[in-house]
Amino acid sequence: MPTSPLPRKWPAVAERGMGRGLAALFAASEEGEPARQELRELAVELIEPNPKQPRRDFDEGALQGLAGSLAERGVLQPVLVRPRHGGTYELVAGERRWRAAKLAGLATVPALVRERDDAQALELALIENMAREDLNPVEEARACAALVEELGLTREEIGRRVGRSRVAVSNLLRLLDLPDEALGAMQRGDLSEGHGRALLLADDHAARRRLARDAAEGGWSVRVLEQRAREAGTGVTARAASPKGGTHVPHPDQEAAAAEIAHTLSAALGREVRVRPRREGYTVELTVDGPEDAATVARYHPRSPGAISSVG
Structure with a gap:
């Protein structure tokens, strides 16, 4: 359970060094x-x-x-x-x-x-x-979406114009998949951009709405929300399929390790990553926007480009 009983206000935007004049x-x-x-x-x-x-x-x-x-x-x-x-x-x-x-x-x-x-x-x-610097993440996401929809710019072209990476622009656009309640909490400063990305780990809008409300009221950290979102979907507390048939009930230590791996990979890759315990090892799932994006992810593991076995 969260330890902070009071809601907290999160900065409207993350530090990103975008001011260019x-x-x-x-x-x-x-x-x-x-x-x-x-x-x-x-x-x-x-x-x-x-x-x-x-x-x-x-x-x-x-x-x-x-x-x-x-x-x-x-x-x-x-x-x-x-x-x-x-x-x-x-x-x-x-x-x-x-x-x-x-x-x-x-x-x-x-x-x-x-x-x-x-x-x-x-x-x-x-x-x-x-x-x-005072634009909130939802306003930024809508600005990116307008550049895509109205002008036909690619994520890379938007990134060059505003001084952000293509991955960062993609992450902003994904925020618009969240329900209105979550977007409203981000606009008010009750949740940060990191909280928004964590909510995307949940599989459906009902879970995302509930988690957004609980996170805002409970003052959850991004890490706590990531864990709750995985648990709400097909995350680390679900029974994991065994390659030998049947199901595998993860040990609590294995669940904790999976959550830690997911958090580390999400931070390194700048995108949502889901890690599921298996009888032997873990399954890593992430989303890519296309071949170019997949190549960017693969560069993080140059000695084993085929190591990423599940992308969507």
């Missing part, structure tokens, strides 16, 4: 495109938010703090907009500053006005959001 992001998304921009002072009421902005939640306390700073010093970094019909402008990047400027009662904000098509605007808005 908007200038670098603009350059990365516009290689070979001639600059067509103009710096203006625009009325805040003429600017509208991007309807495809993946970020839905803005911390009111943080916005109030930023509004106080803007009221005193003004908006130092311009927002990025594109012209729309009727003399209005749509935000491409900088919605947090625009919202804070409105709270501060500012009449105008500095803005870089650039002509962009929908695809360019969406890509830059998503990449700008992915580079920020």
Whole structure:
């Protein structure tokens, strides 16, 4: 049973060193495109938010703090907009500053006005959001999904744009397989991205919902949740099939060893790994996205490329 009786708040995002600055992001998304921009002072009421902005939640306390700073010093970094019909402008990047400027009662904000098509605007808005450190994992996952669905980018292309590995992007996208209750807990900070990956070890949505609720209320660590998720599915407490027929009831020490192996492999490979005790040894199961992903996994065991016997 968990030892912590009180729920705890988990950081919205893991440490990942993604901050690159908007200038670098603009350059990365516009290689070979001639600059067509103009710096203006625009009325805040003429600017509208991007309807495809993946970020839905803005911390009111943080916005109030930023509004106080803007009221005193003004908006130092311009927002990025594109012209729309009727003399209005749509935000491409900088919605947090625009919202804070409105709270501060500012009449105008500095803005870089650039002509962009929908695809360019969406890509830059998503990449700008992915580079920020205060985005929660669910918002990041939805941003990645939009880059895949709307622009047809591969996981590797997304990773290059936002400074993350292809495996990390794949792990984010898998979070969207979780039920809404689990996603909501991650958005509130009750569960971390690591908790979300642990929930994926459970086989069905009902178990994932129950485990997400119990983990958030009990303040479970990721490791505890991993163990509970395996037990809820076909994990280490289930009877394991014997190669000689019949079933094998694992010894508690073998169950503990299987859980430890699964935790170690999951951390090393950056993906969900399930380990099942057998009468002789263990069965290791993991999911790969395709041949390229399988080759990446195989590099962890170069002397025995055929050692991974079960992939899905």
